[in-house]
Amino acid sequence: MKIMAPVDPALLALSTDVVLFSIHAERLDVLLLKQAARQWQLPGGEVGACEDLDGAALRHLREQTGVDDVYLEQLYTFGDPRRVDCQRVVSVAYYALVPAERLPLDELRKNPQVDWCPVSDLPPLTLDHAQIVTLAHQRLASKLAYSTIALQFMPASFTLSALQTVYETILGEVLDKRNFRKRILAMNCIETTGGMAREGNHRPARLYRATHPGRIEFLK
Amino acid sequence: MKIMAPVDPALLALSTDVVLFSIHAERLDVLLLKQAARQWQLPGGEVGACEDLDGAALRHLREQTGVDDVYLEQLYTFGDPRRVDCQRVVSVAYYALVPAERLPLDELRKNPQVDWCPVSDLPPLTLDHAQIVTLAHQRLASKLAYSTIALQFMPASFTLSALQTVYETILGEVLDKRNFRKRILAMNCIETTGGMAREGNHRPARLYRATHPGRIEFLK
DNA sequence: ACAAAAGTGTTTTTGTTACACCCATGT
DNA sequence: ACATGGGTGTAACAAAAACACTTTTGT
Numbered sequence: 001m002k003i004m005a006p007v008d009p010a011l012l013a014l015s016t017d018v019v020l021f022s023i024h025a026e027r028l029d030v031l032l033l034k035q036a037a038r039q040w041q042l043p044g045g046e047v048g049a050c051e052d053l054d055g056a057a058l059r060h061l062r063e064q065t066g067v068d069d070v071y072l073e074q075l076y077t078f079g080d081p082r083r084v085d086c087q088r089v090v091s092v093a094y095y096a097l098v099p100a101e102r103l104p105l106d107e108l109r110k111n112p113q114v115d116w117c118p119v120s121d122l123p124p125l126t127l128d129h130a131q132i133v134t135l136a137h138q139r140l141a142s143k144l145a146y147s148t149i150a151l152q153f154m155p156a157s158f159t160l161s162a163l164q165t166v167y168e169t170i171l172g173e174v175l176d177k178r179n180f181r182k183r184i185l186a187m188n189c190i191e192t193t194g195g196m197a198r199e200g201n202h203r204p205a206r207l208y209r210a211t212h213p214g215r216i217e218f219l220k
Numbered sequence: 221m222k223i224m225a226p227v228d229p230a231l232l233a234l235s236t237d238v239v240l241f242s243i244h245a246e247r248l249d250v251l252l253l254k255q256a257a258r259q260w261q262l263p264g265g266e267v268g269a270c271e272d273l274d275g276a277a278l279r280h281l282r283e284q285t286g287v288d289d290v291y292l293e294q295l296y297t298f299g300d301p302r303r304v305d306c307q308r309v310v311s312v313a314y315y316a317l318v319p320a321e322r323l324p325l326d327e328l329r330k331n332p333q334v335d336w337c338p339v340s341d342l343p344p345l346t347l348d349h350a351q352i353v354t355l356a357h358q359r360l361a362s363k364l365a366y367s368t369i370a371l372q373f374m375p376a377s378f379t380l381s382a383l384q385t386v387y388e389t390i391l392g393e394v395l396d397k398r399n400f401r402k403r404i405l406a407m408n409c410i411e412t413t414g415g416m417a418r419e420g421n422h423r424p425a426r427l428y429r430a431t432h433p434g435r436i437e438f439l440k
Numbered sequence: 441a442c443a444a445a446a447g448t449g450t451t452t453t454t455g456t457t458a459c460a461c462c463c464a465t466g467t
Numbered sequence: 468a469c470a471t472g473g474g475t476g477t478a479a480c481a482a483a484a485a486c487a488c489t490t491t492t493g494t
Binding site for chain 2: 467
């Protein structure tokens with residue numbers, strides 16, 4: 001038996017990193033913080049002594065970006081001792097989803113350290129953060145198939161076309177309109193508000209809302 | 221902004237817990253360690269300063285149970301500050317699979333602190349370990365549907381009936397023999413060895429092997 | 441009248457489920 | 468000869484995919 005010393009507590013740090021997704025203009029974007037000239041990082045940081053992991057992730061997101069009230073889910077824990085030089089940093093990675101409409105846009109624009117970047121064209125990221133984003137994107141895409149997670153990107157009321165665009169943006173492929181609508185309505189997760197969206201030179205669209213907003217349901 | 225102190229390193233401990241599954245006599249069992257009279261726990265323990273998380277999980281499994289060379293996968297990280305009294309213990313939970321044939325049975329029998337318990341009838345477990353077992357079982361069961369993970373329970377060569385029994389044991393339901401064989405063979409993950417299993421008063425069964433042992437493949 | 445997106449059903453294809461008998465062996 | 472599990476195909480059904488035209492609005 002090989003005996004190993006436990007982590008020297010003075011060297012062990014526990015942190016969280018959050019991949020916050022949002023969709024802007026048919027692009028799937030991630031919120032990044034500028035760390036240096038051409039170096040970006042995910043929001044996150046150390047876990048407080050008396051807070052749980054989810055709480056730490058949400059707190060850093062709020063403190064660093066002003067974004068609050070998101071859907072949050074644990075992704076994976078990264079603990080390679082060589083992740084970070086000189087110190088042992090174990091990171092519990094999360095991903096989070098927020099509708100573009102709920103973002104504090106003014107606050108974000110004032111802060112040049114914070115920016116949205118398209119997942120398909122990320123700038124250089126620190127450490128293993130690019131890997132974390134990729135993993136989060138995969139997880140998100142596969143959850144579309146068997147859950148109602150996409151509703152987390154939607155505002156209080158929305159059109160079916162807008163929801164379809166969300167799916168297409170995340171999956172990176174176009175979907176058949178009629179099959180999509182059949183599928184979504186069969187899920188029984190949305191209902192009509194009665195209202196109509198009048199915008200543009202075309203027929204107004206019915207508005208829908210989530211029947212259980214905030215609740216993610218799994219299919220079959 | 222609420223400011224919270226980072227974890228006092230003297231109080232933060234990082235550990236791993238492992239749910240090791242194996243199948244014995246059509247029962248899905250978990251390996252447990254006796255902690256006290258009527259109190260059991262999962263194998264696991266602190267993460268070494270220079271080892272990665274997977275390594276720590278495997279090492280504790282080896283040191284505490286003698287079991288080596290298993291399939292291992294990270295499950296979830298539990299970090300509720302009230303998990304453990306008096307100290308902050310964050311635990312990275314894993315689950316592991318091993319064929320009954322690969323177990324050091326003599327070594328295990330000699331150690332009265334170690335025992336296999338059926339998942340469906342667990343003794344009282346310490347902390348949140350029962351929750352961890354349940355989560356691991358769910359994850360395992362759902363992976364059957366879209367991966368070749370069940371092969372990790374099989375010895376070098378095996379019959380299709382034996383593989384079907386593994387599926388049935390994990391899922392807790394009986395499967396149709398013909399449909400099962402069609403599905404498995406369509407996965408293209410096993411091939412005939414040419415050998416036959418002669419056992420019992422009945423027709424011998426064809427033996428198969430995994431085409432890529434150790435490799436888990438995903439379907440579609 | 442035209443441009444632009446909303447809305448709507450049916451057919452085809454594919455995959456899933458249900459189901460029953462003969463075969464090879466040991467006793 | 469019989470008991471035991473091994474091995475095999477097809478028909479019914481359900482789910483997914485392919486597919487095109489009409490409607491409503493603003494300009």
